Amino acid sequence: MKSKALAACFLTLAAVHAATVSIDPVSQTVGVGNTVDVNVDITDVSDLYAFQFDVGFDPTLLAATSESEGPFLSSAGTTIFLPGTIDNIGGAISGTADVLSGAISGASTSGTPGVLATLQFTSLAEGTSAISLSNIVLLDSSLNDISFTSIDGSATVVPVGAIPEPRLILVLFAGFLAIAAFQARRRRIARQ
Secondary structure, three states: OHHHHHHHHHHHHHHHOOEEEEEEOOEEEEEOOOEEEEEEEEEOOOOEEEEEEEEEOOOOOEEEEEEEEOHHHHOOOOEEEEOOEEEOOOOEEEEEEEEEOOOOOOEOOOOOOEEEEEEEEEEOOOEEEEEEEEEEEEEEOOOOEOOEEEEOEEEEEEOOOOOOOHHHHHHHHHHHHHHHHHHHHHHHHHHO
16 A cells, blocks of 8 residues: 555656746737647756647648747757647648757756747637647657646637727727827916
């Protein structure tokens, strides 16, 4: 009995210190026809030398347009990045991979997430699409597997105009300030 309890404690401790690969942001809302940018992040990892993953999405709601290497792995040295193959019919980005070049130590996170890759989508129609990770492999500089957990994300596509543009909010705020300043000036002139 004691050995089973001890083994459970060790497994729990190992899980606590496992790396986490996640979609960032976990959820977001975007208007139809707009761009959706998501990062594939990693946290709590030491000596990451190579990785691979696939991403799934709803092709009736999103179309993948590009994928680029994030700065995390290349912070440890020269990399060879292979963007995944985009399949907008099946809703997948398959075979994304990145590896450091040469006999060097891998990259490690220090409290803040590291970006492995940035994915860009165009929103096609209203609805909510999962953005899910699969076939994840993480290797250290000795080419040993690194344990991990993963967190999927989602994008909700809404009608155009349902989300105010940040610039529109700034313009409206500036307009209100200008009106308030004009009215204050009129009151000052009227008092004179």
